[in-house]
Amino acid sequence: MDIERSPLATPFPEMPAIEGVVLRVARAQYKEWDRCDLTFIELCDGTAVAGVFTQSACSSTEVEMGREQVKAGSARALIVNAGNSNAFTGYRGREAVEQIMAQVSDGLQCEPREVFVSSTGVIGVPLPKDKAREGVASALTAPECSWEDVANTIATTDTFAKGATASAMIGETRVEISAVIKGSGMIAPDMATMLGYIFTDASVTPGFLQEVLQAANGKTFSCITVDSDTSTSDTVLAFATGKAGNTLLTSFDDTGADAFAAAIADVCRQLAQLVVRDGEGAQKFIEIAVTGADSDASAHKVGLAIANSPLVKTAIAGEDANWGRIVMAVGKAGEPADRDTLSIGFGGHWAARDGQPVAGYDEAPVTEHLKGQNITVEVDLGIGSGRSTVWTCDLTHGYISINADYRS
Amino acid sequence: MDIERSPLATPFPEMPAIEGVVLRVARAQYKEWDRCDLTFIELCDGTAVAGVFTQSACSSTEVEMGREQVKAGSARALIVNAGNSNAFTGYRGREAVEQIMAQVSDGLQCEPREVFVSSTGVIGVPLPKDKAREGVASALTAPECSWEDVANTIATTDTFAKGATASAMIGETRVEISAVIKGSGMIAPDMATMLGYIFTDASVTPGFLQEVLQAANGKTFSCITVDSDTSTSDTVLAFATGKAGNTLLTSFDDTGADAFAAAIADVCRQLAQLVVRDGEGAQKFIEIAVTGADSDASAHKVGLAIANSPLVKTAIAGEDANWGRIVMAVGKAGEPADRDTLSIGFGGHWAARDGQPVAGYDEAPVTEHLKGQNITVEVDLGIGSGRSTVWTCDLTHGYISINADYRS
Known part of the structure; x- marks a missing residue:
């Protein structure tokens, strides 16, 4: 079926590179389509991570594992599979995720738990391990690409690529935030919805990043709905590389913490509204x-x-x-x-x-x-x-x- | 707009007359249409009544008053207005209902609180008092009509007339139940949904009739949904004339009480499923x-x-x-x-x-x-x-x- 571009679509914004973040995409061919469908984002050593996830009682393996991984607070890579959500696939689905984590951690010489995996697409079909293996292998050596390439590669039924950006001053240091998101159906607010990824060069502890993300989520992603249906795979992750060199943010008492939280909330609001603008069949x-x-x-x-x-x-x-x-x-x-x-x-x-x-x-x-x-x-x-x-x-x-x- | 008859429609059943119940319909012309839109059902002296109503926080005057009237337990008449729900109309809406109750109780020489009024249709337009007055006047002297006439007259966006019947043995006495309902959109379960009216010649106390109706409601009307939207006017009333001459039912301990409750539940299930079969746009x-x-x-x-x-x-x-x-x-x-x-x-x-x-x-x-x-x-x-x-x-x-x- 040919789905027309949403009449509410907005142009993809100019988005700054984030120091410590390298973008790559590849073809795993999870579906028979002529496009990239595997995203690999490499994060520098010392990157803090925070996340919010679906409250579904039938959440995917990726969500279950991600929720645990976030607790450790550090990340080195993000893999996003498009075309297969790997939800409701039992032990076979879990094996596929563990294989990806092992393969990427081998390549980057990091811990498997520092490799975050998301998948989106059909429910109930185990992610094919052979396609994932070849896709990851080619992604590890793929050339760097743009934010828009990433936004297109994580998309499924989306009719336009979605990105948002903001910046904040922490003391005398300017920090940048760039973010992408996908989603247009099975959208209802329950802590987090859709797949969204936020990257910043700010230096911030994982605990405070989590606090900022949760606060922003309550006023943004939790405030949108397309069809009242909550996905099994909803995930929003925030990664902070620390490369901006600002004084480490640890709580709202720190100078610049409010500005940083406001910028994160601003990006979350932009992303959330973009998803509504691509709501299935939306005209208004x-x-x-x-x-x-x-x-x-x-x-x-x-x-x-x-x-x-x-x-x-x-x-x-x-x-x-x-x-x-x-x-x-x-x-x-x-x-x-x-x-x-x-x-x-x-x-x-x-x-x-x-x-x-x-x-x-x-x-x-x-x-x-x-x-x-x-x-x-x-x-x-x-x-x-x-x-x-x-x-x-x-x-x-x-x-x-x-x-x-x-x-x- | 011309709406086609639901492909899931069923023929209107043969329904027995209920002794003590007289059916009449008239034209109040609440909308510009060529059909009857005011139903007047006269009930004999001593008729017991029970009811379940919408849980909406914005329920109509008719619902608010009906909830109070049911507590007194006796009924002499039912008036149903189609084409105007009279919901969200403030004191003007209440005046219209009180006028109808006074006019009918004058005609029947009964208490105003024994006259039950329901209205269905557009929200936010006060029921026009002049049209109601003329409509009630002509209904009071209209010839008797059939159950199918009543089912058609209470309908709004319905595409077919809906009725159900059942009988039960209470000791050696056979009691009959005949019932009609309207509804096809704004249907979601919250205690009661739609406008439904159940008539029986059984002799039963109002308290036990309420108990039986609530139990049936929990397994029938509360188990259907068309669009998750709960109406401001949902009402199901049960009237028992006592003309069958059975030993008065007062609780589930009485002989025949279980059979009676099962028959009421059977009728409620039929009515509830008929509403789903007329769900807006329903094909399955x-x-x-x-x-x-x-x-x-x-x-x-x-x-x-x-x-x-x-x-x-x-x-x-x-x-x-x-x-x-x-x-x-x-x-x-x-x-x-x-x-x-x-x-x-x-x-x-x-x-x-x-x-x-x-x-x-x-x-x-x-x-x-x-x-x-x-x-x-x-x-x-x-x-x-x-x-x-x-x-x-x-x-x-x-x-x-x-x-x-x-x-x-």
Whole structure:
């Protein structure tokens, strides 16, 4: 099936090289396709690592192992296989991952646990060991490549390459962050979603890097949803090579720590929104801002109930200011809400205030707003000061076409 | 928009009259359409009533009032308005309901609280009081009509009329049950879903009728989902006229109580499955049987996670035995599960056993099964003895067409 490039796609940004990070891609031919599908990223000695992973009870071997590997805090390599998720493949899947870790650690003279492996694609087919072996062998000696090459090589059903960058000043030292991500379906927030990789030359302890990543995740990856379906393989890893030469960051008390955390969060937000922009069948990018909730956590749940509602998503696809469906979604969220203090708006125009349609409501500017590509929905619960923003896309015929025909 | 009759539709059954129940319909013209849209059902003196309602935090006035009215236990009339749900309409909506209750109780010389009112249709538009007044006036004197007339008059986006019947022996006395329901979208289980009305000539106390209805609800209406969206107006009411002359049922200890409860549950299951068969855009009826769970409640949640997964529903729409998506849905359910004891089958054929694809798995009979209209999915978690069955439909282009164009 030929899937068209998302109308919400953005150009791949200019991204700085990160000292201590070397990019290579190769062909393992996990599927019969004419493209690179194995990514090998070499990291210098002393690279700190942090990660967040899917909360799925059926997570892949790669996720199970990665969760353990992160605890040791150091990384020397990342391998990403595209076209086969290796999930639900039992001991045969695990053997394939261990083989890759052994092969790469031999090549780099490092510990196997310093080699991180991710896989994405079809579930239930063990990663073929022979293809992995040949792919890794050719990747170890492949020429260096660009960030965009990496973004394309980790992709599966993605319709455009996704990258983000930011920088921060730590004292007098400028540190750079470059990051790539893949994902467009089976996207729902549960700690982490999709495969995302963040690289920085900052000097930071693994423990603090983990703290920064988790905080950013809660406000970014955990705030997006395409289809409410959580993947078995979701992974976001952050690698810090320390080559920038800044004073080592160990906690939020250190000079520059806030700036660094803000830059990481900025990159995570960019990546998360790029995934929504490539949501399967997406024609509109939707931001849902919930205010006046009992707590921030409650606002978050209400926001996701709206973002995951098929009736809300199809109404927006149809450019219909059907705020009754938003009332419905608020009502089903299972969170504190009072029908008689609830207000709902689109694009800054209130349609309903305090439990009733706005007197003399003029639908024209709202309809105009809904015809655009970037939609905002405002929901004020009117009972507290909790707030949260989530991002999603509309639900269209494209989603059905992609998922009723494609075997993921 | 012209919506075609569901391919899963079944013929309207022969349904017995219930002594003490008189059916009438009229035109209130809540929308500009050429059909009856106001139902008036008169119930004899001494009719017991029970009800289950939506758990939505934004429920309609009708639901709020009905929940209170049921506590008094007696009913003399039911009014159902189609075309306007009167939800999210503040004090103006409440005034309209109170007007209807006063007008009907005047006509029948009963208490206003014995008049039950339901409304279904667009959210956020107060029910027009003048149309309601004229509609009720003409309904009070309308000729008697059939169950099928009632089923058609309470319908909105439904594509076929839905009724169910059963009988039970209480001692030597045969009691009859006739019931109608409407619903096809905004269907998700949360205590009660849709508008459903059950009538019986059995003699039963309101308290025991409530107990029987709640038990049936847990195994039927709470086990269906079309689109995971819970309505603001969901209501199922049961009315018992007592005209059959059986010994009054007061608890499960009474002779015939089990048979009566089984018949009520049977009718509820029929009604619930009819709603799924009219699920918006549905092409396939799907039964998901979960076994081997930690508990029945846990099995129920896993079943619903599968039934609500857009990726599972689109795979079945595409007749694709994509059991990897079932693994994903089990994993995201948030319930105890062990990837390595999980087994998945379709139509009685195992595709995966104990966390791995079945050796020599032959997809041909599974693919044949998926080409049919009635699909079964078997999931054995392999960790306990909890079990649950849920029902849903597939997710097709029809759902998108209906909901991106229609203002509900």
